[in-house]
Amino acid sequence: MLERMDFEEFFLVKFFGLTFSYGEETCIINLESDEYMFNPQGSLHGGVISFIMDVSMGHLCKKFIGTAVTLEMKTQFVRPVSKEKLRCEASFIKKGKEIIMVESRLIKENGKLAAIGTATWKLLNKND
Numbered sequence: 009m010l011e012r013m014d015f016e017e018f019f020l021v022k023f024f025g026l027t028f029s030y031g032e033e034t035c036i037i038n039l040e041s042d043e044y045m046f047n048p049q050g051s052l053h054g055g056v057i058s059f060i061m062d063v064s065m066g067h068l069c070k071k072f073i074g075t076a077v078t079l080e081m082k083t084q085f086v087r088p089v090s091k092e093k094l095r096c097e098a099s100f101i102k103k104g105k106e107i108i109m110v111e112s113r114l115i116k117e118n119g120k121l122a123a124i125g126t127a128t129w130k131l132l133n134k135n136d
């Protein structure tokens with residue numbers, strides 16, 4: 009069995025410098041994109057964008073429902089991201105008994121939309 013690490017503090021979120029806050033059934037991640045996250049064309053790599061949105065959705069589920077896993081996820085990359093401050097916000101589409109539908113939006117420093125993710129999650133363990 010893999011060793012478990014705390015939400016908000018596991019290696020990858022520290023590596024990418026993500027910070028977390030929560031609203032009314034929302035999870036907000038703030039970060040600053042940097043060159044080590046870029047693709048060879050000089051913009052934020054699509055996998056990193058998807059990673060940030062996936063993390064925002066997983067932490068949303070954990071905070072308000074329980075631990076869950078991604079079953080599938082779609083990402084639309086709307087605008088390129090350069091070295092800038094970013095905000096990512098996840099919210100629920102539908103909270104089922106076992107299946108949770110979630111969306112996440114990545115917003116650029118100028119306030120414009122950079123990407124949208126929608127995903128289906130399976131609840132593993134409800135919070136006590």
Ligand SMILES: CC(C)(COP(=O)(O)OP(=O)(O)OC[C@H]1O[C@@H](n2cnc3c(N)ncnc32)[C@H](O)[C@@H]1OP(=O)(O)O)[C@@H](O)C(=O)NCCC(=O)NCCSC(=O)Cc1ccccc1
Nearest residue numbers: 046047048049051052053054055057085086087088089120
């Ligand atoms: C360009 C397009 C795909 C669509 O364009 P169109 O249908 O023609 O739409 P439109 O002209 O309306 O432009 C829309 C907005 O886009 C902006 N913009 C457009 N062209 C440029 C430009 N040349 N440079 C800078 N910005 C440009 C433009 O200013 C506008 O913004 P605005 O509304 O004025 O504020 C755009 O949606 C996009 O860049 N998405 C993000 C894609 C993305 O980041 N994917 C993930 C990274 S890929 C990866 O990592 C994989 C990989 C791995 C390894 C190696 C390599 C790759």
